Amino acid sequence: EAQVTQNPRYLITVTGKKLTVTCSQNMNHEYMSWYRQDPGLGLRQIYYSMNVEVTDKGDVPEGYKVSRKEKRNFPLILESPSPNQTSLYYCASSTNQEQFFGPGTRLTVL
Amino acid sequence: SQELEQSPQSLIVQEGKNLTINCTSSKTLYGLYWYKQKYGEGLIFLMMLQKGGEEKSHEKITAKLDEKKQQSSLHITASQPSHAGIYLCGADERDSNYQLIWGAGTKLIIKP
Numbered sequence: 001e002a003q004v005t006q007n008p009r010y011l012i013t014v015t016g017k018k019l020t021v022t023c024s025q026n027m028n029h030e031y032m033s034w035y036r037q038d039p040g041l042g043l044r045q046i047y048y049s050m051n052v053e054v055t056d057k058g059d060v061p062e063g064y065k066v067s068r069k070e071k072r073n074f075p076l077i078l079e080s081p082s083p084n085q086t087s088l089y090y091c092a093s094s095t096n097q098e099q100f101f102g103p104g105t106r107l108t109v110l
Numbered sequence: 111s112q113e114l115e116q117s118p119q120s121l122i123v124q125e126g127k128n129l130t131i132n133c134t135s136s137k138t139l140y141g142l143y144w145y146k147q148k149y150g151e152g153l154i155f156l157m158m159l160q161k162g163g164e165e166k167s168h169e170k171i172t173a174k175l176d177e178k179k180q181q182s183s184l185h186i187t188a189s190q191p192s193h194a195g196i197y198l199c200g201a202d203e204r205d206s207n208y209q210l211i212w213g214a215g216t217k218l219i220i221k222p
Contacts, residue, residue: 004152035212040119040214041214042114042116042198042212042213042214042215043198043200043212044212045210090152090153092153098143098155098158099143099155099200099210100155101145101152101153102152103152104152104153
């Protein structure tokens with residue numbers, strides 16, 4: 001089954017404690033991206049990747065890092081999380097016709 | 111960059127009634143995506159529209175893109191509880207490969 005998986009689905013952490021949200025797709029898509037969704041703001045792109053070893057900033061990259069060492073994986077790294085990074089995070093991979101989204105990761109930073 | 115405005119922000123509809131959600135841009139849209147999000151689940155792709163005047167349907171949901179390609183509407187006929195959720199429109203920014211921008215979403219509640 002074609003899918004995008006994210007882990008963990010839910011995470012509560014404290015300020016400053018480094019964390020990684022994993023994202024994996026099995027569709028051999030070149031393009032992957034990370035979004036955060038906040039009430040009233042909709043989806044905002046954090047980072048995207050056009051291919052292995054090629055990443056670029058989206059609209060809200062501050063406080064986040066990503067890596068793309070292999071095509072299927074695109075982890076999102078928060079080196080020092082802060083409460084304003086409490087949000088719902090979506091990973092997506094896409095063709096030029098459709099984006100496939102992961103199930104989301106609800107992150108709370110205390 | 112262009113912005114997408116969705117209206118209404120939220121909508122409560124009696125089961126069985128029709129409804130429409132709108133997505134409006136300040137510029138020409140080169141690809142318009144409709145997604146649905148259910149609480150606790152991921153985003154589900156509904157439809158993509160590219161051509162002015164294009165209309166697509168899936169079950170009881172119809173999406174249209176106007177001739178000027180600046181406005182899209184999502185119409186649900188005879189709404190059911192399964193239609194409840196948040197509907198999001200996204201648009202293709204032609205000057206940024208594959209980088210979509212998004213509306214804030216419309217929360218739909220279906221009253222039994």
